[in-house]
Amino acid sequence: MDDLQHGVAEAFRLLVTGDPELYQIIARTLAISTVATALAMLAGIPLGYGLARGRFPGRTVLLSAVNTGMGVPPVVVGLVVWLLLSRSGPFGSLGLIYTKQAMVLAQFVIATPLVVGFTAASVQSLPVELPDLLYTLGAGRLRRLWIVAGEAQLGLLAAIMAGFGAVISEVGASMTVGGNLRGSTRVLTTAIVTETGRGNLPVALALGLLLLALAFVVNALLTIVQQRQRS
Amino acid sequence: MKRLLCALSILPALPAIPALPAAKPCGEITLATTTSTQDTGLLDSLLPMFKRETCIEVKPIAVGTGAALEMARRGDADAVLVHAPEAEKAYVESGDLIEGRRIMHNDFLIIGPTGDPARVRGQKDAALAMKAIGAGGSFVSRGDGSGTEKKELELWKAAGVSPASIAQREETGQGMGATLLVADARNTYTLTDRGTYLAFKDKLSLVPLVEGDPRLLNIYHAYVVNPGKHPTAHRSEAARFVRYLTDPKVQEWIGQFGRAKFGQPLFVPDAQTTSAKAGQPEETSGRSAARSR
Numbered sequence: 316m317d318d319l320q321h322g323v324a325e326a327f328r329l330l331v332t333g334d335p336e337l338y339q340i341i342a343r344t345l346a347i348s349t350v351a352t353a354l355a356m357l358a359g360i361p362l363g364y365g366l367a368r369g370r371f372p373g374r375t376v377l378l379s380a381v382n383t384g385m386g387v388p389p390v391v392v393g394l395v396v397w398l399l400l401s402r403s404g405p406f407g408s409l410g411l412i413y414t415k416q417a418m419v420l421a422q423f424v425i426a427t428p429l430v431v432g433f434t435a436a437s438v439q440s441l442p443v444e445l446p447d448l449l450y451t452l453g454a455g456r457l458r459r460l461w462i463v464a465g466e467a468q469l470g471l472l473a474a475i476m477a478g479f480g481a482v483i484s485e486v487g488a489s490m491t492v493g494g495n496l497r498g499s500t501r502v503l504t505t506a507i508v509t510e511t512g513r514g515n516l517p518v519a520l521a522l523g524l525l526l527l528a529l530a531f532v533v534n535a536l537l538t539i540v541q542q543r544q545r546s
Numbered sequence: 547m548k549r550l551l552c553a554l555s556i557l558p559a560l561p562a563i564p565a566l567p568a569a570k571p572c573g574e575i576t577l578a579t580t581t582s583t584q585d586t587g588l589l590d591s592l593l594p595m596f597k598r599e600t601c602i603e604v605k606p607i608a609v610g611t612g613a614a615l616e617m618a619r620r621g622d623a624d625a626v627l628v629h630a631p632e633a634e635k636a637y638v639e640s641g642d643l644i645e646g647r648r649i650m651h652n653d654f655l656i657i658g659p660t661g662d663p664a665r666v667r668g669q670k671d672a673a674l675a676m677k678a679i680g681a682g683g684s685f686v687s688r689g690d691g692s693g694t695e696k697k698e699l700e701l702w703k704a705a706g707v708s709p710a711s712i713a714q715r716e717e718t719g720q721g722m723g724a725t726l727l728v729a730d731a732r733n734t735y736t737l738t739d740r741g742t743y744l745a746f747k748d749k750l751s752l753v754p755l756v757e758g759d760p761r762l763l764n765i766y767h768a769y770v771v772n773p774g775k776h777p778t779a780h781r782s783e784a785a786r787f788v789r790y791l792t793d794p795k796v797q798e799w800i801g802q803f804g805r806a807k808f809g810q811p812l813f814v815p816d817a818q819t820t821s822a823k824a825g826q827p828e829e830t831s832g833r834s835a836a837r838s839r
Binding site: 401402412413490494495496497498499501505506508509511512513514515516 | 609610612613614615616617689690691716717718719720724727728730731732
């Protein structure tokens with residue numbers, strides 16, 4: 316109990332005293348996870364739409380693969396990305412291992428199945444006739460997509476939240492491919508692991524509370540947008 | 547089919563069944579220790595031997611030395627086995643740790659790129675080597691409060707270099723294995739214990755450059771957590787464990803450990819040859835150990 320109180324106090328102290336390293340870690344965490352989620356949206360929303368609306372052989376297998384991907388442990392993703400990017404790996408010459416770019420790539424791989432799965436589910440919950448109806452009303456292909464996306468907006472925002480929530484809170488992949496280097500690839504979750512390992516439990520807890528607060532703010536913003544669309 | 551499912555459903559519970567009656571009558575202790583004792587496999591062999599002899603179950607929690615000492619201060623452990631004599635002193639003085647015994651040592655190496663840009667190869671004085679690296683090389687540090695990091699900081703201090711002033715110094719905040727991989731990818735210098743280096747040797751292009759300085763000794767002490775301060779601590783079992791580690795027969799076993807796998811022992815036993823005084827690296831025994839390799 317003592318430690319919990321201590322942690323809350325420490326969180327406020329760190330924020331108020333404006334520890335520059337902490338602000339850097341927060342900014343880095345947000346930047347990496349936001350870029351990864353944005354890329355996952357770019358790839359995942361069209362894919363999800365195609366899976367929901369398309370009729371082609373192997374569609375069920377693909378959907379199952381996506382649903383499995385939604386549950387793959389981030390540390391496994393990290394391991395595979397590490398093997399690809401490490402110096403002895405096939406893309407080692409790019410020199411990407413232990414960089415923010417490598418972390419974005421790993422988080423992108425984690426978030427994409429979530430975005431695809433949620434998008435597919437939300438598009439499938441719309442009336443099947445909707446595109447045909449729009450077609451008969453004379454809407455072009457792009458316009459049809461746009462209107463369907465608008466209708467599926469609740470689900471799409473949920474997809475973004477799921478993707479962002481997964482990557483900002485994951486530690487295994489970021490640790491493996493980023494290397495948790497102080498001042499360059501250390502993010503909130505890996506900093507928590509380090510501080511816990513150091514025995515700095517109040518600081519670790521404070522970082523955990525900040526992570527929670529950060530996730531709350533981002534999700535609150537998205538939820539406000541989502542609910543406004545609804546009304 | 548139904549019966550099969552029934553049979554399968556108890557499978558996850560099976561390993562727990564024999565453990566239940568065994569744990570109770572003999573007692574168990576929590577050992578806070580460092581990742582090196584776990585990663586080298588020392589505890590995996592030692593703890594079952596201890597259990598066979600005494601029936602006491604030891605649960606090892608392998609963390610950095612900083613965290614292991616902190617566990618003792620919080621009363622979350624019954625015994626500790628750590629390797630940062632300087633840091634240990636404070637916990638002995640505060641009365642959290644008692645009955646300290648020196649158990650064994652191994653040594654640290656400074657490894658780096660074969661090109662050796664800071665020209666430290668063969669340097670016998672570790673502090674001078676660190677000074678050269680600080681001036682003309684890059685370095686990857688554990689940065690996790692471990693005994694290895696504490697040793698690194700001690701060396702920077704001896705070299706008269708402030709770690710913060712080195713532009714090319716990075717901290718991983720992770721264990722020795724992960725840090726070796728980062729240093730290798732970055733092609734930089736780093737400080738490593740010999741055991742972990744040997745275990746990772748095949749994966750690394752970095753080579754040993756500086757070794758044998760008595761300052762590079764890595765000394766392990768075992769302590770009992772003081773039940774006077776932490777009433778939940780299991781003193782008699784913990785004391786028995788520390789006594790076991792200093793037993794001549796066990797000490798001899800420690801001196802042989804790793805020879806089969808790595809071609810050389812990973813630790814040099816110390817309990818018979820040195821006093822029990824904590825925080826006092828005996829340099830003479832270190833020299834002979836460094837020579838014996």
